[in-house]
Amino acid sequence: xxxxxxxxxxxxxxxxxxxxxxxxxxxxxxxxxxxxxxxxxxxxxxxxxxxxxxxxxxxxxxxxxxxxxxxxxxxxxxxxxxxxxxxxxxxxxxxxxxxxxxxxxxxxxxxxxxxxxxxxxxxxxxxxxxxxxxxxxxxxxxxxxxxxxxxxxxxxxxxxxxxxxxxxxxxxxxxxxxxxxxxxxxxxxxxxxxxxxxxxxxxxxxxxxxxxxxxxxxxxxxxxxxxxxxxxxxxxxxxxxxxxxxxxxxxxxxxxxxxxxxxxxxxxxxxxxxxxxxxxxxxxxxxxxxxxxxxxxx
Amino acid sequence: xxxxxxxxxxxxxxxxxxxxxxxxxxxxxxxxxxxxxxxxxxxxxxxxxxxxxxxxxxxxxxxxxxxxxxxxxxxxxxxxxxxxxxxxxxxxxxxxxxxxxxxxxxxxxxxxxxxxxxxxxxxxxxxxxxxxxxxxxxxxxxxxxxxxxxxxxxxxxxxxxxxxxxxxxxxxxxxxxxxxxxxxxxxxxxxxxxxxxxxxxxxxxxxxxxxxxxxxxxxxxxxxxxxxxxxxxxxxxxxxxxxxxxxxxxxxxxxxxxxxxxxxxxxxxxxxxxxxxxxxxxxxxxxxxxxxxxxxxxxx
Numbered sequence: 052x053x054x055x056x057x058x059x060x061x062x063x064x065x066x067x068x069x070x071x072x073x074x075x076x077x078x079x080x081x082x083x084x085x086x087x088x089x090x091x092x093x094x095x096x097x098x099x100x101x102x103x104x105x106x107x108x109x110x111x112x113x114x115x116x117x118x119x120x121x122x123x124x125x126x127x128x129x130x131x132x133x134x135x136x137x138x139x140x141x142x143x144x145x146x147x148x149x150x151x152x153x154x155x156x157x158x159x160x161x162x163x164x165x166x167x168x169x170x171x172x173x174x175x176x177x178x179x180x181x182x183x184x185x186x187x188x189x190x191x192x193x194x195x196x197x198x199x200x201x202x203x204x205x206x207x208x209x210x211x212x213x214x215x216x217x218x219x220x221x222x223x224x225x226x227x228x229x230x231x232x233x234x235x236x237x238x239x240x241x242x243x244x245x246x247x248x249x250x251x252x253x254x255x256x257x258x259x260x261x262x263x264x265x266x267x268x269x270x271x272x273x274x275x276x277x278x279x280x281x282x283x284x285x286x287x288x289x290x291x292x293x294x295x296x297x298x299x300x301x302x303x304x305x306x307x308x309x310x311x312x313x314x315x316x317x318x319x320x321x322x323x324x325x326x327x328x329x330x331x332x333x334x335x336x337x338x339x340x341x342x343x344x345x346x347x348x349x
Numbered sequence: 350x351x352x353x354x355x356x357x358x359x360x361x362x363x364x365x366x367x368x369x370x371x372x373x374x375x376x377x378x379x380x381x382x383x384x385x386x387x388x389x390x391x392x393x394x395x396x397x398x399x400x401x402x403x404x405x406x407x408x409x410x411x412x413x414x415x416x417x418x419x420x421x422x423x424x425x426x427x428x429x430x431x432x433x434x435x436x437x438x439x440x441x442x443x444x445x446x447x448x449x450x451x452x453x454x455x456x457x458x459x460x461x462x463x464x465x466x467x468x469x470x471x472x473x474x475x476x477x478x479x480x481x482x483x484x485x486x487x488x489x490x491x492x493x494x495x496x497x498x499x500x501x502x503x504x505x506x507x508x509x510x511x512x513x514x515x516x517x518x519x520x521x522x523x524x525x526x527x528x529x530x531x532x533x534x535x536x537x538x539x540x541x542x543x544x545x546x547x548x549x550x551x552x553x554x555x556x557x558x559x560x561x562x563x564x565x566x567x568x569x570x571x572x573x574x575x576x577x578x579x580x581x582x583x584x585x586x587x588x589x590x591x592x593x594x595x596x597x598x599x600x601x602x603x604x605x606x607x608x609x610x611x612x613x614x615x616x617x618x619x620x621x622x623x624x625x626x627x628x629x630x631x632x633x634x635x636x637x638x639x640x641x642x643x644x645x646x647x648x649x
Contacts, residue, residue, distance in 0.1 A: 085447035092444055093458050095517065100464060102487055103476045119490030156376075164373035171366035180370050187381055189630035191577045193599055194619040197606055198387030199380060200398075221380030224373050253365045282469030284581035289607055300471035304585055307475045314479045321472045332467045340463060343522070344529035 107319035130319035142302040153219035161227035169235040187225030214290040223276045234268035271342025299324040391616035409613030422601040430576040433515045445527025462521045474585035504594035530564030570633045
């Protein structure tokens, strides 16, 4: 029944899976330290977010005059208009193109590789491939940006969106393969066997069996990569130059350089660039959080 | 494997599987492995980032290794790593334990906690830059003297701000890891401890903490290796300043390479960054008694 040498660890982890009734915290004495930390952290997290939001709705004059923590009595969207007029829609499109263009191949390729690694573990080539990807986890990939810059120049891709997409795919692969292969490994062996008996090829088995059964993991990896790439700053900073190739984080930075002390405008830009992600977060929160918990806490 | 389970020999030629791994492998080799080798190679050259690349032996290394900027950058990197670890770990364990409770309000709080997880470092840094402004920031607006200091203009304070903002951004993620870890501790352990009359604090130190051992290693590995890559946050927040107070290795690499057009020395710094990352991963793996960075994740 074992597919890989890592199997015993997996068995052990499968055991304490059942949900615990809420009794543990409630039955014992209250956990004051954790409770205090919990509420304090809420304040630490919420105050800057709240301040940024309400400030972005104030006029610059009112901002200087009013209590910074009181919401404006007549909120204005002028700051947002200024941001939108600074071509943020174009940057938004760039960010979408780069994110979708990188995440889709990254996840598809990683899933294919994860499937191959799990199913072909007896093959030395695939174990070596796996080792190579694992190495990618230990190495800060930012350290490779200078040669990446050189390669992009030599390929004639400098200052294009493709220049951002290609390295983003590569950087996303190690963690994606790792997480996905752990989930492919959980697919019961018998299912693979019966697919084979039915005469299915590896390609069919990959998409008809493994993919549907590991969908939650694929979704988590997709969301996680999308966040990372959407928020990426270093690659756009060094691989693009013209304003119309900027992605949102870079545009945000240049906008801040331009409007400096117009804090309401700068914060409106912050809120606006964050909005698409927050909408995604609202929908994909459960998936992202449970996936991350599952992926990292064993 | 097939001999172990006694299943019939595969009909399909085995060579299909490696082809499935090929696309990922090709992209990874082209944009990660070759660059990794390339960065070593470039550290033995002179290049301004635009013109021709000239081999120049050890010139770049000599320049980097004799520059007092290097030990300083290493020291700052280490400090950021160590202090942000020391701040984040206890907080994350505490918050993870808190979130692991099943009360409804804790789940609601969790929704707020995890918002920073979705924000870009650039957005966070820009918002904090505004918030901490000595003249027009939050502290100044509230007219509270202590809060309206020149946060990013004084070395010690700027360092503290970097650690704080790093924690603000990443504590949620690590709390999440600990939350998962705490939820996996068998309940029976606590029941037994309760029968033995162990108090909450005692339970925390005798059960929760030891049971979280591997979670601590995973989280610490991610924190420590991740801290080598705090580029965007520090770049936007302080640009390494004031002076060189927050100039970590990654920033040093960028500034030498892309601002001073010294790609050779910058590559040498990058090599050091790679070596430090590898050394740390290996060290933590030793400490954990198993491959923390990889196998911990592998259990998923």
